[in-house]
Amino acid sequence: MKEMDDCCFFAIAFIAITVAIIIIRLLHVLYLTGKPRRIKSPQLSALIVLGSGGHTAEMMNLLSVLQMDRFSPRFYIAAATDNMSLQKAHVFEDSLIDNNVIKGVSAQFMQIYRSREVGQSYITSVWTTLLATAHALWLMIKIRPQVVLCNGPGTCIPLCVIAFLFKVMGIRWSSIFYVESIARVKKLSLSGLLLYKLRIADQFFVQWPQLQRKYPRAHYVGCLM
Amino acid sequence: MGDTEDSVTSKRTVFVTVGTTCFDALVKAVDTLEVKQELSRRGYTHLLIQMGRGTYEPTKSLGEDGLLAVDYFTFSSSIADHLRSASLVISHAGSGSIFETLRLGKPLIVVVNEDLMDNHQSELAEELAERKHLYCGRPQTLHQVIARMDLESLLRYHPGDATPVAKIINKCLGFPDD
Numbered sequence: 001m002k003e004m005d006d007c008c009f010f011a012i013a014f015i016a017i018t019v020a021i022i023i024i025r026l027l028h029v030l031y032l033t034g035k036p037r038r039i040k041s042p043q044l045s046a047l048i049v050l051g052s053g054g055h056t057a058e059m060m061n062l063l064s065v066l067q068m069d070r071f072s073p074r075f076y077i078a079a080a081t082d083n084m085s086l087q088k089a090h091v092f093e094d095s096l097i098d099n100n101v102i103k104g105v106s107a108q109f110m111q112i113y114r115s116r117e118v119g120q121s122y123i124t125s126v127w128t129t130l131l132a133t134a135h136a137l138w139l140m141i142k143i144r145p146q147v148v149l150c151n152g153p154g155t156c157i158p159l160c161v162i163a164f165l166f167k168v169m170g171i172r173w174s175s176i177f178y179v180e181s182i183a184r185v186k187k188l189s190l191s192g193l194l195l196y197k198l199r200i201a202d203q204f205f206v207q208w209p210q211l212q213r214k215y216p217r218a219h220y221v222g223c224l225m
Numbered sequence: 226m227g228d229t230e231d232s233v234t235s236k237r238t239v240f241v242t243v244g245t246t247c248f249d250a251l252v253k254a255v256d257t258l259e260v261k262q263e264l265s266r267r268g269y270t271h272l273l274i275q276m277g278r279g280t281y282e283p284t285k286s287l288g289e290d291g292l293l294a295v296d297y298f299t300f301s302s303s304i305a306d307h308l309r310s311a312s313l314v315i316s317h318a319g320s321g322s323i324f325e326t327l328r329l330g331k332p333l334i335v336v337v338n339e340d341l342m343d344n345h346q347s348e349l350a351e352e353l354a355e356r357k358h359l360y361c362g363r364p365q366t367l368h369q370v371i372a373r374m375d376l377e378s379l380l381r382y383h384p385g386d387a388t389p390v391a392k393i394i395n396k397c398l399g400f401p402d403d
Binding site for chain 1: 245319320321324345346348349351352384385386387388389390391393394395396397398399400
């Protein structure tokens, strides 16, 4: 009987300590989120999530003013159903090589399954969400980016969540940047709201002053378009 | 040269675009007699409709009835050319179409699709309308917008850029700011 009690005690103590460690680590990561990177490096690997349509156009505008030689290698991810975005990224990468901004090929292009297509039923979307999450995890294990650039829509959420979990688990430290779409004037998108509220994004940008007043941790940066 | 100038002054095209969406309500609206009458009263001669994934086919016309010449197509890789040669653009509320048109400095009426479930796109059109960069309406009110619009009072949109974002990203990552 006494042995059983001991066993129970150790099990509970073990669980309690594990949970405490995880919580402390989580709080530590949240404390460091948004702070400047401590370890300086001339080049950082970057994951660039292209959200299709207007999202991709805004992202390309951002990339055009970043010094791309600092972000290497670069991994572009777009939804598997979106065939335009990666094409635009290809054109952009070619222009970098033509203009001697970068030397040699340092970009990779990947597609990701979406958890739910517009109009898909909720029952089948349970299965597709699982599949999409597994696929996102597989891609993130391969990429392990130090920088994540995204601007919605939902495609970027599993990737950002995994990047954040990698931080908590000490697999890879990354800085996550999210720019809310110019189409959001009064309310954040669901993706934006999640990344803001859960403090997953290191820096959060909005393009209209009304939104910054509502979400004070966001940076108001004016229109990107 | 004289020829092209002549055709520019005589041909005034209204270009309607729904992007990759299905927006039959807009195509139907521009196909109504009241909208066409209003447009020709304001001096437009041609109506070109990009109908996207919609199924409603407008009535083609060569303009013999004294109204506009009407033509349509589903998709085209040269939307930019159509925008450039238009005198007025009537567009769905997608941010891509809106900013492409504004950047070309073309007068724009944005028509909000009320059938969309998550209709956040009206936010952008309404904000830009408040700032007098464009006119914003619904399919049912389009003819009134056309009747009342004063293109002289529209303000030119000055495109923004992402340098403020880049500055903050550089600072955060410890890159020198230059």
